[in-house]
């Protein structure tokens with residue numbers, strides 16, 4: 222008889238790029254494999270809940286397509302023809318090619334390119350240590366957070382807000398520009414608790430009827446890129462109807478009188494024409510907010526992904542300052558808590574080796590960069606920089622996720638570009654590589670995490686051995702460093718030593734202490750989170766009128782048309798608007814079962830998502846003779862692709878929604894949805910406006 226399976230429960234942290242950063246409670250079977258993944262009930266933000274895709278993580282870990290051995294390209298670039306080689310061969314070839322590139326064009330020709338496929342500090346950010354020591358081109362991270370963070374920080378002065386668990390103590394919860402049911406399920410836990418415990422009203426604002434809206438008492442479906450107008454009209458009503466807290470405004474804000482005057486013409490009728498909402502919907506929303514000081518604004522990333530996204534995020538965050546909601550428990554705003562952690566990253570990132578003269582390249586502009594656009598390759602002093610001839614990639618899949626995909630694919634196909642991709646699966650990006658290296662998953666290595674959407678520092682320590690020959694990011698970076706002659710203390714330390722050092726130097730105790738509970742709640746005091754002693758600017762005032770170029774979020778300076786930004790909250794007409802040839806506005810919103818391009822390989826996620834589709838309103842579909850389920854072509858000046866029509870009144874007339882990032886290969890012509898999105902830098906500090914695209918649509922055949 223077989224011995225019964227021994228199932229232990231072990232703690233960990235979800236490493237994926239998600240504000241929820243859930244504390245996990247994982248079944249480990251016989252010390253060797255993982256079983257079901259649960260939310261850790263001991264951690265008060267996770268509160269025992271995780272999303273379905275991570276609950277069945279074993280599907281991803283033991284997937285038959287998981288990369289297990291290093292590979293070298295055999296056929297032409299992108300052909301998918303590879304041959305197995307040893308780790309030593311793979312690393313030797315990589316190091317030789319990087320040194321060769323450097324000898325020819327200088328160190329800036331090498332571009333380490335990474336993102337948040339894992340949010341673990343050691344595994345995600347260690348690549349920067351190699352970058353700094355070797356003086357490789359820097360990486361300006363713009364693809365995700367730039368507009369939303371700039372817009373939020375513009376008002377408060379720092380990236381931190383009210384304890385998100387306080388949502389449960391609100392009378393109104395406004396879920397704005399985030400499809401939380403899909404993208405960060407734990408928001409719903411706390412919002413729904415408010416409704417259950419105290420009859421709170423839930424308001425959801427999006428550009429189509431999302432699953433989150435199914436939970437809403439008031440749903441506002443706006444035209445994409447018009448949230449600034451909605452916010453202004455709400456504030457107009459608040460001033461008009463005596464719901465502005467004048468004492469709060471006088472004590473805590475910069476230009477309340479100027480704001481009130483400016484808003485006089487921003488009436489509900491004005492905003493109705495811009496947003497597509499009715500005057501009644503706007504008045505109802507404003508009344509709810511005005512009559513309930515305990516209104517909690519949970520502001521997401523989605524409405525930041527418009528060319529006026531930073532302005533719109535800022536406008537939304539201003540409402541809580543007009544009512545004085547910030548001052549009360551259950552009231553105020555939250556977007557992300559990045560600023561509460563005061564990390565010291567010098568060991569992980571090798572910041573002591575940083576050289577300010579080295580150029581920093583914009584993540585979102587990888588297409589223009591790889592296709593050699595001169596402007597995209599410049600140095601900080603404005604001089605021309607060398608072409609990028611070597612890419613070292615970890616935790617990201619730019620050939621699928623980056624904007625202006627046609628240029629990205631063209632760039633990756635260059636024969637004079639050497640590309641090494643460290644991955645868990647043969648992604649669209651790995652397929653374009655010269656060398657592919659197999660990576661560990663989170664339960665196979667040690668790392669340290671912090672919640673963007675909450676207030677916990679967390680550990681994810683190694684629970685099981687990695688399959689095949691998979692190696693962690695830290696191992697790969699350290700082994701390459703040795704071969705490249707790069708020296709730094711961090712390359713010789715273990716992940717546990719690096720975690721311990723980082724915790725201690727950041728003032729968060731030791732690894733041994735954190736290991737006892739696996740997470741630590743570092744929620745700032747009520748007075749700090751609610752800015753009771755003033756906002757984070759020197760004068761302590763919330764800024765209705767931010768000094769945009771100096772909002773404390775830039776790391777390489779202004780980009781995009783920042784000098785045309787309105788000085789006060791407004792509707793800024795800078796979005797890509799429909800025209801005669803492109804009568805629709807397309808948003809590329811996230812799907813429930815994929816996380817960016819991750820999970821597109823797992824059978825249950827694929828089954829739930831079906832096939833690549835674009836949502837179109839029945840009125841538009843009928844006019845264009847598009848039948849439900851029909852094959853359609855979708856295009857604009859940047860490119861075109863083929864998918865199927867989902868005819869549904871979930872979308873407004875004139876708005877198209879394509880959910881999810883399907884692998885490029887899931888589309889007939891091998892090109893994904895990002896052939897339609899633009900890589901032009903968004904004001905004030907760059908970023909990609911993924912939900913701001915004009916487009917045409919037509920039936921195929």
Ligand SMILES: Nc1nc2c(c(=O)[nH]1)N[C@H]1C(S)=C(S)[C@@H](COP(=O)(O)OP(=O)(O)OC[C@H]3O[C@@H](n4cnc5c(=O)[nH]c(N)nc54)[C@H](O)[C@@H]3O)O[C@H]1N2
Nearest residue numbers: 399400404445446521522523524810811813815816817912
């Ligand atoms: N299931 C799933 N979870 C995810 C992800 C995923 O792809 N799938 N991605 C992860 C990542 S990297 C991130 S950054 C977070 C992001 O999560 P969110 O904060 O939710 O942001 P987005 O996913 O960009 O978009 C959220 C919503 O904004 C809407 N939207 C687009 N334009 C506008 C607009 O102009 N106004 C308004 N009001 N709404 C608009 C979109 O339709 C979408 O429903 O989610 C993470 N979690």
Ligand SMILES: Nc1nc2c(c(=O)[nH]1)N[C@H]1C(S)=C(S)[C@@H](COP(=O)(O)OP(=O)(O)OC[C@H]3O[C@@H](n4cnc5c(=O)[nH]c(N)nc54)[C@H](O)[C@@H]3O)O[C@H]1N2
Nearest residue numbers: 336338339365616617618622643645660809817818819911
């Ligand atoms: N059209 C459109 N495009 C978008 C968006 C959108 O809303 N619409 N959203 C944008 C946003 S918000 C973001 S953040 C980006 C995200 O884009 P990416 O950063 O590319 O995120 P993922 O697609 O999740 O890919 C992460 C990859 O990292 C790998 N990985 C995970 N852990 C590890 C590890 O420990 N080591 C190594 N070596 N690899 C690992 C995974 O297998 C996966 O292939 O996409 C952007 N692109």
Ligand code: SF4
Nearest residue numbers: 235239242243272275
């Ligand atoms: S909700 Fe986000 S953080 Fe939580 S398990 Fe799912 S992907 Fe991970």
Ligand SMILES: [Mo]
Nearest residue numbers: 238364365366
């Ligand atoms: Mo993101």
